[in-house]
Amino acid sequence: MILILNLNKMESKRPHQRDFPDKLYYKIGEVSAIAGVPTYVLRFWETEFKKIKPKRTPSGQRLYRKKDVDLVLKIKYLLYNKKFTIQGAKQHLRGYKKGSEEKIPAQTLHEIRSELENIRALLMLKEGKK
Numbered sequence: 846m847i848l849i850l851n852l853n854k855m856e857s858k859r860p861h862q863r864d865f866p867d868k869l870y871y872k873i874g875e876v877s878a879i880a881g882v883p884t885y886v887l888r889f890w891e892t893e894f895k896k897i898k899p900k901r902t903p904s905g906q907r908l909y910r911k912k913d914v915d916l917v918l919k920i921k922y923l924l925y926n927k928k929f930t931i932q933g934a935k936q937h938l939r940g941y942k943k944g945s946e947e948k949i950p951a952q953t954l955h956e957i958r959s960e961l962e963n964i965r966a967l968l969m970l971k972e973g974k975k
Contacts, residue, residue: 870900870908880917890920893931896938 865871865879877884891897897916899907909917916938923934 865914867911870910871914873899873907873909876909876914876917879914880921882917882921887917890917894920894935894938 871879873884873887876887880887887897891899894916897909897913897920899909899913901907919938920934923929923937924931929937
C-alpha cells in the first residue's frame, strides 16, 4: 500500500466552518441565514448550550459575536451531520478547545510513518542507481 499525501491541497477549514461577513455583531436573522436553521432553533440552542451567549440590546434584541456564530455552526454540524444527540454534542464541546484539531489515531500515524520511510528508501535506491 502506497500512501500519497498532498499537503499543498489540504484545507485548514473544518467541515462546519463557513465564510460569512466579518462584522462585530450579527442579528438573530443573520445568524439564522448563515447557519441555515430557523430562529426558534437558535433560541432553543441558547437554553441548551450555555456557551452561546448573545449580547442583548436594551430593546431585547440578540446580538451574536463571531465566536457565537462559529459555535452555532459547530453545534449544527454535530447535530445534523454527525448525528450527535444534544447531550452528546454538549459532552463533545466540553472537550473541544478552540484551535485544537481532531486527534489522529496512533495506529494511523504509525502506518503513515512506515509508508513514508518506504518511499524514502525507494528514492534513495533510485538515486544510488544513477
